[in-house]
């Protein structure tokens with residue numbers, strides 16, 4: 591029977607992994623380890639036919655040669671990002687890398703809408719008031735309907751198009767800007783010609799463009815200065831697309847009335863880690879946390895049962911496909 595080794599196993603992947611293992615019990619044996627591929631594991635690959643990793647940091651290119659020497663020519667990475675792999679070095683060693691380009695766009699779209707609702711209906715403030723037994727009503731908790739709002743979607747790919755459809759379902763007027771408009775979204779949204787045009791007359795700006803070098807600080811002070819006062823900014827894309835210091839200035843001058851930040855440009859040392867009772871040593875993040883009208887979440891927009899299942903199933907299916915057919919669906923260096 592063929593053998594697959596799953597490295598970097600996290601607790602939250604266990605249920606999805608066991609389900610995949612049960613479904614494939616007749617054809618493949620699966621070995622799980624919390625360890626990363628390094629050291630002793632490189633010497634224990636003789637009887638292994640395929641591997642999947644959840645590599646977070648750059649991987650030593652020498653490992654590619656060790657895999658190839660053991661007849662393993664494919665690594666299935668359990669994430670969308672694959673920048674931790676030196677692709678020319680992988681090519682030189684004859685190793686194909688696959689990723690999971692899309693694991694649950696609906697999860698991220700729904701989270702963007704959830705945070706919009708929280709800002710519009712002031713649920714954070716209501717919860718805080720009730721926690722101290724303050725049950726009063728006042729203007730600070732009086733909300734608006736989504737139906738009454740104009741929503742601006744920046745980027746209408748896999749995630750932005752779904753966010754647009756949900757907002758459209760609420761009855762909102764949805765506007766969008768994308769470098770490549772999608773004609774299939776006619777009837778759901780109206781495209782405008784630039785980001786500056788988009789921000790002029792909307793109530794909510796939700797970001798869904800990639801964090802590529804060209805998109806660094808696409809949403810900057812100049813753009814936010816064009817906005818109708820009272821704008822809400824939702825970032826579930828990548829921290830780098832939003833100039834955080836410009837956002838803070840615009841929150842402070844009242845142009846931006848609130849923001850929901852799931853990704854932050856310097857999130858690396860913080861998001862996913864417990865910083866309870868430790869000084870943050872990041873004045874921008876600390877400053878954001880002081881703003882009552884800013885909701886911060888630690889890059890969890892994707893984090894649902896469905897997404898974790900796909901992040902396990904798709905790479906394992908790809909490993910099996912590569913073992914049997916020497917090809918897989920999501921190879922990034924074909």
Ligand code: NAD
Nearest residue numbers: 745747748749768769770798799800801826827828891892
């Ligand atoms: P996608 O590639 O399907 O769509 C991106 C769209 O943005 C494309 O239509 C493209 O034409 C458009 N675009 C790119 N640059 C643009 C620009 N400067 N101006 C206007 N349009 C532009 O991407 P996706 O899968 O929908 O992902 C969107 C974002 O969500 C990415 O930044 C991704 O990293 C992020 N994401 C976040 C999480 C999370 O948990 N918060 C999880 C997964 C993905």
